[in-house]
Amino acid sequence: MRKVAVVGYGSSNFTKDEIPVETLLLESTKQIFDTTRNISQDLIDGVIVSTNDNSKYLAAILSELAGIKPKIAHSVEHLCSSGSNAAISAYSYIASGLADVVLVAGADKINNTGQVLEWDKTRGEFTHPIFWGSMFTKTHKRKFNTTDEELAIVSAKNHKHALDNPNAYSHKIHTISEIMNSKNITDDLRLLDCSYPCSGSSSILLASEDVATKFSDEPVWISGVGQKTNSASFVKNELSVLSSSVTASKYAYDMAKTCPAEIDVAEIHDAFTVCELMAIKDLGLSENENASDYVRDMFNTGNRKINPRGGLIGAGHPLGATGISQIMEIVMQLQNKAEKRQVCGVKKGLIHNMSAAATSSTVLILES
């Protein structure tokens, strides 16, 4: 299998503005052309678009707008983890030898009607993800005596991190008490426990080992790939563990021949505050049973190891873009280009992206 590297990236701002998905896709893609050495349209073999938008043929549309005439072009959708799935699809085109250079562009716009899973009727009236976020939170509280303050610290930390992310949706400090006193959405979730739906786009450029250094002095290698889909229905899921994330991370660690202790920085899918606590444990990043002491310590010491760009809670969650923006952040960290967000001495980074109450998960490991 040929090695595959990330050699370029770009992102729009994540915003509450209603922006057409085609415009968003072009914005983050243009940045790749503006910032990647030696890139030109004719060198791009594939264009994969990651989105939950109902618009069709977006890979052809983006290609036309960007002046690319690719061999491979199509959209990929898998709800909130569409972005990482599209990146792995691009990885496989390159690893297999079908392509040398593939552009992956993810975008969604706020109020996109495609963001709610309509099929799963087991949830009755509760079609919004807040339903499972609330169930996860109640379970976590019962099992680990997790407090509202411990949940709020996740949000406070990620909002603080997002201050230094120029593309983030939120650029405002929220104190722990402010978060704890924000509007109750359910018994267990307040407004500031939730990630922000928003408009946004992120793009990355992947290249084979044969050509990667043409485009970048610091290619970042995808060394571990893990994916797992357990079900589509929430009721078939466990409430106290992100079991698809456990499986996906095991695959990724094994493929990268590494272990959680070697991960220096991680992008975690914090759709709700409880998800960050669960993922830190389920990915093996902390031995602390409910991870809350670990997060509190990071918050108090200013350690940015988890969600340095602010996570989905601080940076926002434009579904199709999220996994790609997570990859972009880890690439910047590995290239020591994350400026105020930079974690010191990063050699390995992890991306955790999941869908629909963790009925499916993706984990990627990147190395410089």
Next chain:
Amino acid sequence: MRKVAVVGYGSSNFTKDEIPVETLLLESTKQIFDTTRNISQDLIDGVIVSTNDNSKYLAAILSELAGIKPKIAHSVEHLCSSGSNAAISAYSYIASGLADVVLVAGADKINNTGQVLEWDKTRGEFTHPIFWGSMFTKTHKRKFNTTDEELAIVSAKNHKHALDNPNAYSHKIHTISEIMNSKNITDDLRLLDCSYPCSGSSSILLASEDVATKFSDEPVWISGVGQKTNSASFVKNELSVLSSSVTASKYAYDMAKTCPAEIDVAEIHDAFTVCELMAIKDLGLSENENASDYVRDMFNTGNRKINPRGGLIGAGHPLGATGISQIMEIVMQLQNKAEKRQVCGVKKGLIHNMSAAATSSTVLILES
């Protein structure tokens, strides 16, 4: 690159009934479990759904319905060629070594709102594909003096072939004069020049060379893969040549180290009658300039080399399923299992699947 084979297949009937896309996907997939030796859910590493339906998370939904817990799962969309794009994505997962066995299931339901490309405003009021079908037809008539009778023969032939396809939408003979006298849709297109939008699903199972013979005594190998997306806008396209098909077929022939003369049977994307004439020429299958004598000869002699299952005109065109049903037909031909549709002595077969006025095309070459 590891070799990849088709080792199983299944199809629903193609019908005008409104059937939920999840039901359709499960029906063709169940046939694979019913007919493929040694297959079991735990052996399937990936589930890729090809569709233009607006429903999300369909790969997870199909997986749950079929009892599969795959690593890889997502939907692929690229309008009318979604099916072949999904198959090539599955091919790359296997060729790269990320997966050994991948299920590809494509479906669309009649009256799916996602079937019209809304973005391309260059067409003004003409949002329906009939617009470009009509422009292609007018151009063909001007350039090659193609007659209405020559176009009608394509439809008569494909309707005749569909009689022997148990899954086909149409099971009715249409005479040449009946086709020529069917309702005028535009100046240049009559109702029976058009493929039938319909509900339908087709699934195929792909496996690596390491495991293919576990599932089939007659694995059919994907030896050539060609793809090209030139644009999304019809006005950027040429009218007298399917130029993306020309490019895609060149890639596929080169990869398979073959040439048009070696192709024994072909599935051609006859969205409209003129498309079959154009594709036969542009894929190099006939040296006849407008291919009409070639088609007339096939019709008169009962030669089934082109579109043995009836094409999109006879079998119907459920967008996400079409490319996969084309692959299934060529696999059956190569396995000598196509019964009344069987072409004699088939060693190599070709699939031609395209989108949106041939702004993009896929060509695959299969061998026994």
